[in-house]
Amino acid sequence: MSGITDEEKDELLLSCRYGDLNDVQEFVKKHGQSALAVRDENGNTILHMASGNGHIELLEYVLPLVPPSLLSAQNESKSTALHWACINSHLPVIQKLVQFPNGPGVDLIDIKNAAGRSPLAEAEMAGWYEGAKWLVQVMNLDDGAAKEDEEEAVVEPSAQDIEVEIQDADGQIARMSIAHPDQALPPGESTAS
Numbered sequence: 001m002s003g004i005t006d007e008e009k010d011e012l013l014l015s016c017r018y019g020d021l022n023d024v025q026e027f028v029k030k031h032g033q034s035a036l037a038v039r040d041e042n043g044n045t046i047l048h049m050a051s052g053n054g055h056i057e058l059l060e061y062v063l064p065l066v067p068p069s070l071l072s073a074q075n076e077s078k079s080t081a082l083h084w085a086c087i088n089s090h091l092p093v094i095q096k097l098v099q100f101p102n103g104p105g106v107d108l109i110d111i112k113n114a115a116g117r118s119p120l121a122e123a124e125m126a127g128w129y130e131g132a133k134w135l136v137q138v139m140n141l142d143d144g145a146a147k148e149d150e151e152e153a154v155v156e157p158s159a160q161d162i163e164v165e166i167q168d169a170d171g172q173i174a175r176m177s178i179a180h181p182d183q184a185l186p187p188g189e190s191t192a193s
Contacts, residue, residue: 013046045073
């Protein structure tokens with residue numbers, strides 16, 4: 001990134017913060033797309049700035065130009081651009097970040113910041129249930145852990161119930177009990193008196 005002054009770097013980050021697409025385009029014309037991978041003194045990237053402030057048009061312009069690894073870049077607080085978009089309730093932005101074809105995809109949802117929170121947890125903490133719901137709909141459910149739980153719950157002939165535990169991306173455990181098929185009531189019978 002030789003040839004870029006600190007002032008130009010700061011101007012680029014501010015342009016992304018305020019959504020000034022023309023200034024960002026001029027910066028790319030002058031310095032090339034590789035110069036977009038700059039950070040501020042707190043480790044924030046241009047994606048943090050554009051995403052946290054909901055600048056979808058700017059994001060659509062820069063995403064194809066930056067290295068895909070920039071999508072999962074964490075700042076000093078270990079937050080990604082997706083964390084910032086979730087904190088500030090920008091649905092089109094979180095969709096664009098997660099669905100970007102060359103990026104990390106749904107794996108972004110599992111990255112935890114220094115507070116131990118994923119972007120999903122940040123959306124929930126902000127009371128932004130629309131974004132949290134969308135993230136849950138697209139996130140990876142840990143199929144491997146679910147299969148392990150199923151294998152551990154092998155039914156012995158004398159077993160009454162099956163206990164199943166499933167862990168979500170934030171480490172929370174959901175438990176449920178399933179009645180053993182041999183103990184199930186025949187169709188039409190109920191336990192009600």
